[in-house]
Amino acid sequence: MLTEAEIKTFVDGAMHYFAVSARQPVAVGSPYLITDGGTPAVHEYTGVIAISGRRKGAVCFTAPRSMLMVLLMRMNETDTSETNMKDLIGEVANTISGNARRDFGKDFVISVPSVVDTEGGKFRPPVNARPFIIPLNWRSHSAKLIVCLE
Amino acid sequence: MADILVVDDEPEVCDSIALTLGLAGHTVRTAADGPAGIAACREQAPQLVLTDLVMPLAHGFEVIGRVRSEFPGVRILAISGGGEFGTSAYRPEAVTTNAYLAAALEMGADAILRKPFNRQELLAAIETCLASTRNSTEH
Numbered sequence: 001m002l003t004e005a006e007i008k009t010f011v012d013g014a015m016h017y018f019a020v021s022a023r024q025p026v027a028v029g030s031p032y033l034i035t036d037g038g039t040p041a042v043h044e045y046t047g048v049i050a051i052s053g054r055r056k057g058a059v060c061f062t063a064p065r066s067m068l069m070v071l072l073m074r075m076n077e078t079d080t081s082e083t084n085m086k087d088l089i090g091e092v093a094n095t096i097s098g099n100a101r102r103d104f105g106k107d108f109v110i111s112v113p114s115v116v117d118t119e120g121g122k123f124r125p126p127v128n129a130r131p132f133i134i135p136l137n138w139r140s141h142s143a144k145l146i147v148c149l150e
Numbered sequence: 151m152a153d154i155l156v157v158d159d160e161p162e163v164c165d166s167i168a169l170t171l172g173l174a175g176h177t178v179r180t181a182a183d184g185p186a187g188i189a190a191c192r193e194q195a196p197q198l199v200l201t202d203l204v205m206p207l208a209h210g211f212e213v214i215g216r217v218r219s220e221f222p223g224v225r226i227l228a229i230s231g232g233g234e235f236g237t238s239a240y241r242p243e244a245v246t247t248n249a250y251l252a253a254a255l256e257m258g259a260d261a262i263l264r265k266p267f268n269r270q271e272l273l274a275a276i277e278t279c280l281a282s283t284r285n286s287t288e289h
Contacts, residue, residue, distance in 0.1 A: 044232055044247060065247055066160075066204060066231025069266045073162040080266035140159050140206050141233055 002132055002149060006104075007031070010059050013099030014136055014145055017092050022074045022138070029135030029142070040131045040146050042123040043067075045085055047093025049100070050111035050126065057127040057149035059100070061092050062118065067141035086115045096145075151175040152280055155196040157187035157213055158229070159205040163265075167200065170269050171276065184208025188216050191224070198225040198279050203250050204233035211257050218258040225279040228254035231265030 011028055018026040034040050046062040068085045077084060093113030101110050116123065125131055125148035134145040154176050158164040161182070168178045179196065181187035185208050187201060199217050203210035210228060217224050232247035251262040260282050263275045 064204075064232035066202075066233050066265055069231050070160050070162055073166070085266070140204065 002147060006055075006149070007132065007134065007147060009100050009103040010096055010145055010147055011134055011136075013096030014061060014092065014143075016099065017095040018136075018138055021091075022071055024074070024138065026143075027137045029137055031132060031134045034131045034133065039124050040133055040144070042118045042146070043143065044118060045089040046116045046118040046123055047089040047096075047113045048116050049093055049097045049113050051100075051108055051149060053109040054107040055149045057129055058125055058146075059096060059148070060116075060123065060125075060146040061089065061096060061143065062123070062146065063089060063092075063143035064141060067138060067143055070139065070141070090115045151177065152197040152276070153177045153179075153194075154198045154200060154276070155179050155181060155187060155190055157181045157184065157190075157199065157201040157205070157210070159183050159202065163202070167272065170272055174273055174276075176276070184210065184213045187213050191217055191221055195221045195224055198227060198276065200227045200229060200276070203228055203230040203254060211253065214254060214257045214259055225261075225282060226259045227261045227263060227275055227279050228259040229263045229265055229267070230254070 015026055042062040043064040045068060046060050049059045051057055065085060068088050069080045072080050072084060072088060090113050097110050097113055127148060127150045129148050129150045131146050131148040136143045136145055154171055156164055156167050156178060159182055164180045168180050171178045179190055181190045183205055201210040201213045214226055217226055228251060230247050230250045247264050251264060254262055261275050261279045
């Protein structure tokens with residue numbers, strides 16, 4: 001079972017990214033569990049951090065292109081190409097990953113994030129654990145943090 | 151050149167589109183949400199409404215529906231970068247840009263444009279919409 005401290009570490013990583021890079025805080029919505037073996041609905045861009053060691057699974061940050069476009073504009077980036085959107089989602093995942101490395105230490109082996117094309121809206125977590133979804137609301141956009149750990 | 155109303159809740163996006171269209175010679179008004187967009191249409195109907203789809207208060211589909219019913223001659227260009235309606239709602243189905251844009255066409259939009267887009271893509275989509283106005287007037 002996920003602990004509150006573990007979830008907080010991942011959420012803090014995402015919150016830190018928005019506070020520093022977008023200069024606007026993200027609001028954390030009500031978390032929920034996906035039950036009955038369902039797969040979480042994801043947006044078009046998803047950054048995935050694989051986790052092994054004391055825990056096994058993945059943490060994902062998924063966001064719609066509309067949110068990433070505005071995030072890039074907030075950073076004074078005029079190039080809102082697919083490449084830059086993927087780089088951006090990777091940066092958010094990297095911040096979450098760095099936060100987890102700092103908090104969890106050697107018990108967790110945390111991968112370099114990979115960016116997955118989830119245009120079809122489907123993502124199957126790499127383990128059987130029930131995905132825990134934390135909505136992250138920023139301006140009028142909503143992203144999700146998906147924590148799926150055994 | 152056309153009178154264009156841009157409806158988008160993101161000020162950065164709205165301003166960027168307005169600047170691009172203004173530099174291309176169009177007359178541009180902006181509205182920050184669906185109700186403001188509908189009110190602006192009622193005040194003075196534009197030739198073309200460019201509307202985002204995922205917005206607070208009233209989403210773009212409502213804007214398209216209202217414009218279609220009240221101002222049938224106004225052209226509509228729908229833009230979207232995906233997202234969710236209701237910031238905390240759990241939606242088990244895919245919430246993709248393409249699905250939203252397809253729904254916008256079904257609702258009556260004349261053309262669609264996926265975010266992000268560059269200047270050339272925006273101006274081409276506007277021209278397509280306005281050309282459809284000219285074609286329907288000629289026939």
